[in-house]
Amino acid sequence: MSRRLSEVFAQTKSANRAALIGYLPAGFPTPDASVELMNAMIDAGVDAIEVGLPYSDPLMDGADIQFAVDAALSAGTTTDVVLDVVRRLDGERAAILVMSYWNPIERYGVERFAVALAAAGGNGVITPDLTPEEAGPWLAATKANEIDRIFLVAPSSTDDRIVTVVNNTSGFVYAASTMGVTGARSQVGAGAQGLVARARLATDLPIAVGLGVSTGAQAHEVAAYSDGVIVGSAFVRCIRQAADLPAALAAVRNFAGELAEGVHR
Amino acid sequence: MTTVSTAAVSGHYGPYGGRFVPEALTAALDELDAAFRSAIVDPNFIARLTELERSYTGRPSPLTRADRFAAHCGGARVYLKREDLNHTGSHKINNAIGQALLTQRMGKTRMIAETGAGQHGVATATAAALLGLECTVFMGEEDTRRQALNVVRMQLLGAEVFSVTAGSRTLKDAINEAMRDWVSTVERTHYVLGTVTGPAPFPEIVRYFQSVVGREARKQIQEAEGRLPDAVIACVGGGSNAMGLFSGFIDDPSVQLRGYEAGGDGVETGRHAARFAAGSPGVLHGTRTYVMQDEWGQTIASHSISAGLDYPGVGPEHSWLHDTGRATYEPINDDEAMEAFALLSRTEGIIPAIETAHALAGAMRVGRELGSDAVLLLNLSGRGDKDVATAARWFGIGAPEGIEMSEGR
Numbered sequence: 001m002s003r004r005l006s007e008v009f010a011q012t013k014s015a016n017r018a019a020l021i022g023y024l025p026a027g028f029p030t031p032d033a034s035v036e037l038m039n040a041m042i043d044a045g046v047d048a049i050e051v052g053l054p055y056s057d058p059l060m061d062g063a064d065i066q067f068a069v070d071a072a073l074s075a076g077t078t079t080d081v082v083l084d085v086v087r088r089l090d091g092e093r094a095a096i097l098v099m100s101y102w103n104p105i106e107r108y109g110v111e112r113f114a115v116a117l118a119a120a121g122g123n124g125v126i127t128p129d130l131t132p133e134e135a136g137p138w139l140a141a142t143k144a145n146e147i148d149r150i151f152l153v154a155p156s157s158t159d160d161r162i163v164t165v166v167n168n169t170s171g172f173v174y175a176a177s178t179m180g181v182t183g184a185r186s187q188v189g190a191g192a193q194g195l196v197a198r199a200r201l202a203t204d205l206p207i208a209v210g211l212g213v214s215t216g217a218q219a220h221e222v223a224a225y226s227d228g229v230i231v232g233s234a235f236v237r238c239i240r241q242a243a244d245l246p247a248a249l250a251a252v253r254n255f256a257g258e259l260a261e262g263v264h265r
Numbered sequence: 266m267t268t269v270s271t272a273a274v275s276g277h278y279g280p281y282g283g284r285f286v287p288e289a290l291t292a293a294l295d296e297l298d299a300a301f302r303s304a305i306v307d308p309n310f311i312a313r314l315t316e317l318e319r320s321y322t323g324r325p326s327p328l329t330r331a332d333r334f335a336a337h338c339g340g341a342r343v344y345l346k347r348e349d350l351n352h353t354g355s356h357k358i359n360n361a362i363g364q365a366l367l368t369q370r371m372g373k374t375r376m377i378a379e380t381g382a383g384q385h386g387v388a389t390a391t392a393a394a395l396l397g398l399e400c401t402v403f404m405g406e407e408d409t410r411r412q413a414l415n416v417v418r419m420q421l422l423g424a425e426v427f428s429v430t431a432g433s434r435t436l437k438d439a440i441n442e443a444m445r446d447w448v449s450t451v452e453r454t455h456y457v458l459g460t461v462t463g464p465a466p467f468p469e470i471v472r473y474f475q476s477v478v479g480r481e482a483r484k485q486i487q488e489a490e491g492r493l494p495d496a497v498i499a500c501v502g503g504g505s506n507a508m509g510l511f512s513g514f515i516d517d518p519s520v521q522l523r524g525y526e527a528g529g530d531g532v533e534t535g536r537h538a539a540r541f542a543a544g545s546p547g548v549l550h551g552t553r554t555y556v557m558q559d560e561w562g563q564t565i566a567s568h569s570i571s572a573g574l575d576y577p578g579v580g581p582e583h584s585w586l587h588d589t590g591r592a593t594y595e596p597i598n599d600d601e602a603m604e605a606f607a608l609l610s611r612t613e614g615i616i617p618a619i620e621t622a623h624a625l626a627g628a629m630r631v632g633r634e635l636g637s638d639a640v641l642l643l644n645l646s647g648r649g650d651k652d653v654a655t656a657a658r659w660f661g662i663g664a665p666e667g668i669e670m671s672e673g674r
Binding site: 055056057058059060062066070073078079102103104105106107108128129130131133134151152153154155156157158161165176179180181 | 283284285286287288289290291292293431432437438440441444445448449451452547548549550551556558560561562563564
């Protein structure tokens with residue numbers, strides 16, 4: 001297990017707030033710019049960065065992230081580039097996670113990826129299309145390299161499934177707030193709070209809520225019952241709407257600041 | 266009705282298959298698995314399925330001996346399993362009706378489907394109309410253009426056709442979009458996957474509903490020849506028509522299983538859909554199987570004149586049959602397929618689907634290889650009406666004045 005994530009959650013808990021976890025795809029809009037943008041998020045108070053590994057078939061993602069990963073792939077963002085982005089992030093001030101669909105990791109080599117990520121300073125990996133049943137070699141590789149492996153629970157997960165998932169998870173549990181794909185929504189799924197409550201019965205791990213959070217007010221609402229708030233598409237949208245990189249940096253800083261206020265209880 | 270798949274152990278076929286999906290879909294896949302397993306031991310379900318196969322689909326489909334075409338296959342005796350004569354014109358209806366009945370059994374009111382050539386979309390729209398279910402079909406924009414006739418058919422049947430503009434705008438992107446819809450609407454929606462791929466239990470379910478092809482064909486060929494064929498032959502996109510036919514003969518070691526994938530412009534050009542000739546094991550659309558991918562695991566867009574074979578993955582059981590050597594797979598280029606398309610049309614009076622033409626070109630190879638004593642059985646998986654405009658352009662046939670030949674460009 002990486003100690004970095006448990007440190008982050010211990011710190012935020014003692015500060016009476018939820019951790020703020022921000023997602024951007026590596027390489028969007030370019031590899032260099034993505035490093036600047038993610039470090040700007042850290043400057044503005046993000047506690048953990050989720051570095052997206054761009055994949056050609058992102059079937060859990062909505063339109064904003066699809067657009068961003070297409071752009072990142074067009075900009076030449078390979079797995080090695082993603083690892084380089086991880087290396088260049090400010091890991092002193094934030095935990096660094098990778099979020100990846102499974103095929104790029106399997107293709108890179110499960111053990112090789114875990115070793116390379118640890119060497120680059122990464123602390124954990126979120127795998128949205130990998131469930132514990134198919135994860136045998138991944139469980140071993142992450143354990144051997146002290147990488148946290150974060151699986152997801154969903155509103156449709158049965159209580160038995162939740163037990164299986166959390167027993168194979170380390171770092172924190174990712175609770176998908178709604179039945180759907182990524183994307184900013186006007187309301188966070190009503191089932192999120194119940195899901196967090198069900199997951200709490202099964203684990204002492206921190207539980208972070210993702211999918212649909214796009215405002216400081218929503219972050220505040222979710223922080224009231226969870227240990228972490230995950231925001232992705234709304235950051236991508238900030239960047240899509242900006243005229244140039246300086247404007248994008250300003251927008252991302254401003255938005256991360258709003259969210260960092262929001263996660264205080 | 267049939268046995269389970271050769272190697273289906275908790276949805277795996279050797280190292281292939283499995284379930285690589287968002288956790289949100291796990292419950293729906295478990296529900297589907299339970300509904301499927303209870304249905305196939307329920308005499309009422311089987312009776313309803315069998316009756317629809319008989320009175321609606323038109324089963325059993327005939328077996329046609331094709332002597333004039335066989336003259337071009339080294340003189341071997343060639344039999345065609347006529348899935349083109351099914352209602353809606355292809356084998357796809359077998360699976361669509363089966364899964365529509367499962368949809369009803371689960372108490373769901375809406376079906377979604379992906380489609381490439383449009384045959385599965387038409388079949389699903391048809392089954393939805395028959396059973397009074399809502400239906401949305403996801404189709405890549407590129408495919409809505411080259412299969413414009415089928416888009417209209419689906420709309421006439423009351424389905425909504427969603428044109429997918431993401432990625433390569435073909436079948437793989439339609440599957441992504443269908444999955445996105447499904448995860449958001451799963452409480453009332455069943456995803457009718459059209460081929461033997463995707464997360465478990467889809468490969469097993471689709472194989473089950475298509476196995477009627479192999480079961481009938483095995484009986485028919487024995488009646489006609491007094492023996493089993495030397496080879497059974499099918500085209501392989503996702504691989505459902507092939508798996509349906511192969512399933513009747515997998516346990517007969519004397520029968521060769523021959524699958525033909527799309528070689529497009531030629532495997533050496535990179536513009537093809539030859540997963541076995543040029544792909545490698547990976548994970549795509551919820552299953553581990555042979556995939557066209559680059560060194561980083563990014564999916565490579567496929568290419569074929571046939572929309573139905575234009576897919577960078579393949580069913581996981583085919584990957585297992587490939588690795589074990591039980592079945593062999595070869596690419597057929599666009600030009601070979603179109604030559605066979607023309608040949609069958611002119612020698613037998615049957616215009617095949619361009620997908621099926623790949624199997625016909627394969628039969629010409631196998632026949633020459635095995636010689637005149639051989640008996641070949643080919644799955645004539647679909648009819649070619651939908652491909653008339655593509656074929657006209659390929660062969661440079663002009664339409665008589667006043668006849669519209671456009672594909673909706």
